[in-house]
Structure formats: structure tokens, C-alpha cells
Amino acid sequence: MKQFLVLAAILPLMLVFFVQFSMDQTNSARIGRLNDMVYAAKEEAKQQGCFTRDIRARLTAEISSAFGIDPSRIVIEATGENDVKYRLMSAAGYSSSDWERGLIHYKISLPLGEIMAGRRLFGIKKEENTYNYVIESYAASERLP
Amino acid sequence: MKPLIMFLAMLLLFVSFLAFSSDMDNYVKLQAHLKALAEECACGSSLFTEEAEYAEGRVVIDESAAESYIGFMLRQAERSMPQFSGASLSAEFTFYDDVKGYDGALDYGLAVGRPGAVVTITYTGKDLFRLPFFTLKTLERTAAYQWEE
Numbered sequence: 001m002k003q004f005l006v007l008a009a010i011l012p013l014m015l016v017f018f019v020q021f022s023m024d025q026t027n028s029a030r031i032g033r034l035n036d037m038v039y040a041a042k043e044e045a046k047q048q049g050c051f052t053r054d055i056r057a058r059l060t061a062e063i064s065s066a067f068g069i070d071p072s073r074i075v076i077e078a079t080g081e082n083d084v085k086y087r088l089m090s091a092a093g094y095s096s097s098d099w100e101r102g103l104i105h106y107k108i109s110l111p112l113g114e115i116m117a118g119r120r121l122f123g124i125k126k127e128e129n130t131y132n133y134v135i136e137s138y139a140a141s142e143r144l145p
Numbered sequence: 146m147k148p149l150i151m152f153l154a155m156l157l158l159f160v161s162f163l164a165f166s167s168d169m170d171n172y173v174k175l176q177a178h179l180k181a182l183a184e185e186c187a188c189g190s191s192l193f194t195e196e197a198e199y200a201e202g203r204v205v206i207d208e209s210a211a212e213s214y215i216g217f218m219l220r221q222a223e224r225s226m227p228q229f230s231g232a233s234l235s236a237e238f239t240f241y242d243d244v245k246g247y248d249g250a251l252d253y254g255l256a257v258g259r260p261g262a263v264v265t266i267t268y269t270g271k272d273l274f275r276l277p278f279f280t281l282k283t284l285e286r287t288a289a290y291q292w293e294e
Contacts, residue, residue, distance in 0.1 A: 006148045006152075013156075014156075014159065017162075017163055021163060024163075027170075028170040028173070028174070031174060032174075035181075039181060088192065088193065107225075134227060137181070137221070137222065137225070137226065138185070138218060139185055139189070140185070140189030140214075142192070
């Protein structure tokens with residue numbers, strides 16, 4: 001009986017590890033998928049010289065449907081149509097602080113999944129158990145003037 | 146006493162396994178980010194050409210501009226990407242064009258006669274694995290880019 005009671009006490013704790021492992025795998029797969037989506041959008045933006053409204057809308061819709069996130073929670077800050085970047089044909093006349101002139105900046109952030117399994121067991125609030133994943137970088141525009 | 150010892154042993158084992166698994170995940174993600182950065186450096190740097198050579202009918206990559214561009218990209222990545230925070234990034238690069246030649250281009254699967262770049266980025270930072278018997282402080286990814294005909 002004593003051993004049964006001990007088992008009953010430690011089993012939930014041990015099970016958390018298994019759930020945590022699968023949760024990590026799921027989160028990792030989601031991040032991989034997100035990276036692929038952003039990569040494809042970035043390649044398209046390089047041809048257009050910016051993240052056009054169409055590219056943004058498609059990226060938002062893709063992420064939203066793949067991860068079940070409300071589109072309003074997906075934040076895309078990127079070089080837009082009012083600031084189209086063109087390919088820098090030559091570095092002549094550019095100082096090192098001027099590099100951004102030919103570069104498309106993009107920053108995509110969204111809330112991703114639960115981090116810790118057994119949230120209720122450890123008394124963690126749902127809103128505290130998510131994290132904001134951010135992808136931020138630059139890409140050289142390939143659009144010709 | 147025996148169940149307690151068993152419990153502690155299992156706890157230690159599970160915690161170690163979980164730590165290793167999540168560190169391995171981070172390692173794979175870091176590799177993907179490093180690959181994307183290397184690709185961006187390779188294709189961005191290949192776009193800078195020397196105008197005087199172009200006027201002569203040759204496509205020659207402006208090496209100093211390309212080097213500055215790669216340096217800019219690395220500093221930006223260190224600053225803005227949380228995955229690279231606290232680490233330092235460095236790059237080695239080789240350019241192939243009508244003046245520099247194409248020796249070694251085939252090793253990277255590049256065709257001779259078309260300008261291109263090979264960029265290798267090295268990440269140096271804190272140990273990526275928390276377990277004491279795994280140590281990995283440097284990562285390296287190489288990307289190649291070549292102009293289309």
C-alpha cells in the first residue's frame with residue numbers, strides 16, 4: 001500500500017516529462033514551418049523590392065491557418081511599398097552606414113504555443129505560458145531600378 | 146528509502162534527457178538560422194559588381210564592397226536576432242569571377258564561367274549543451290551563390 005501511494009504521488013510528476021518532450025517536439029516543428037514560410041516570403045520580397053501588401057497578406061493568412069493564431073496577433077514590420085528598395089549595383093559613393101539603402105528589413109513576431117507541460121500542476125497562468133517568437137533580418141533587394 | 150532513491154535516479158535521468166532534447170532542438174534551429182544568414186551574405190555580396198570591368202564586358206565582384214556588406218549583415222544579426230545574442234559571428238568568403246578565376250568553384254557545385262560567392266559563417270558563443278559531457282561552442286555553415294546565365 002505504501003509503495004502504491006508513493007507511485008500515485010510521483011506518477012504525475014514523471015508523466016510531465018513525457019508530455020514536455022512531445023510539446024518541445026511540436027514547438028520545434030512549428031518553428032521550422034514558420035521559418036520556411038518566412039523564407040519563402042522573403043525570397044519573393046527580394047524580387048519585388050519590398051514586402052508588398054499581397055506578400056504580407058499571404059504570409060499572415062498562411063501563418064494564421066497553419067498555427068490557428070488570430071491574424072491580428074501576427075505582427076509584420078517590414079520595408080513596405082512606400083519605401084521600395086532597389087538593388088545596389090555598385091558600392092561607389094556608399095559609406096558603411098548606408099548599407100540599409102539596398103536592403104529589405106523584416107521582422108515577424110507572433111505568439112507561439114505553450115512552453116511548459118503541466119501548467120496547472122505548477123500553477124502557471126495560461127498567458128504566462130506562451131512566448132513571442134521573433135524572426136528579424138535583412139535581405140538584399142534584387143529589384144532593378 | 147529504496148523508492149526515494151529510485152525516484153531521484155529517474156528524476157535525474159528525465160531532467161538530463163529533457164535538457165539534452167531541448168538543447169538539441171536549439172542547436173538545429175541555430176543551424177537553420179546560420180544557413181539562412183550565410184545564404185543572404187552569399188547572394189547579397191555577389192550583387193556588387195565593378196562598373197569599370199562591366200563596361201569591358203566582364204562581371205567582377207567588388208570584393209571590398211562585398212566584405213563590408215557581409216560585415217554589416219553579421220553585426221545586424223548579432224544585434225537583432227535573439228538566437229545570436231551573446232555570440233560572435235565571423236565569415237570567410239571566396240569570390241569567383243572573370244578576373245579572380247574559378248579555381249575551386251567546382252568543389253562547391255558552382256559552374257565555371259559564372260560569377261559566384263562562397264561564404265562560410267562561424268558562430269562562436271557559450272556552450273550550446275547544458276549537460277557536462279557535451280560541449281559545443283562553435284558552429285559553421287557554408288552557402289554558395291551563383292549568377293544565372
